[in-house]
Amino acid sequence: MNRSSSARRIGLRASDFGLRASVLGLLLVLAGCATLARSVFATPTVQLKDVRMKAIGFQGGSMDIVLDVTNPNDYRLDATRLTYNLFVDTMKVAFGEVDKTTTLEPHRKNEVVVPVSFSMQELIRATQLMSQTGGVDYRVTGEVTAATPSGSFTRAYAGTGHFDNIGSVRPR
Numbered sequence: 618m619n620r621s622s623s624a625r626r627i628g629l630r631a632s633d634f635g636l637r638a639s640v641l642g643l644l645l646v647l648a649g650c651a652t653l654a655r656s657v658f659a660t661p662t663v664q665l666k667d668v669r670m671k672a673i674g675f676q677g678g679s680m681d682i683v684l685d686v687t688n689p690n691d692y693r694l695d696a697t698r699l700t701y702n703l704f705v706d707t708m709k710v711a712f713g714e715v716d717k718t719t720t721l722e723p724h725r726k727n728e729v730v731v732p733v734s735f736s737m738q739e740l741i742r743a744t745q746l747m748s749q750t751g752g753v754d755y756r757v758t759g760e761v762t763a764a765t766p767s768g769s770f771t772r773a774y775a776g777t778g779h780f781d782n783i784g785s786v787r788p789r
């Protein structure tokens with residue numbers, strides 16, 4: 618093997634190494650940007666706004682839970698999934714999930730309607746508690762998955778409030 622073919626091989630390896638180093642550097646920068654974006658992403662806040670009964674039967678029923686979801690970020694979020702669990706006192710009364718994309722405008726309250734189902738037993742217990750005390754404390758938990766300019770994020774959320782027997786909802 619002569620010197621020039623050896624130099625060409627070394628040159629190819631050196632340029633190949635340079636290309637690999639550049640790609641690796643680019644991947645590290647992109648990973649750093651994604652990590653930074655995740656750290657500046659603020660989780661939306663969720664509050665119960667209203668409960669609308671849709672259907673009721675012997676086994677249970679369905680209702681729409683109306684949520685006020687506030688996007689605290691400086692950019693629009695496209696919520697691609699939202700789960701919802703409603704607890705009255707310590708019992709889980711309703712649950713639901715929305716899989717359609719909902720746009721959350723920056724620094725605004727956005728109304729999101731979540732269809733939920735419940736059993737008749739859960740409804741009776743919640744109604745009994747409400748009639749005894751004039752109202753019930755509630756807790757809301759779930760997860761929201763949002764598509765952002767930096768990728769998708771799934772974050773848990775939780776909130777508490779009070780629902781009285783005249784239909785007034787007060788977040789706490």
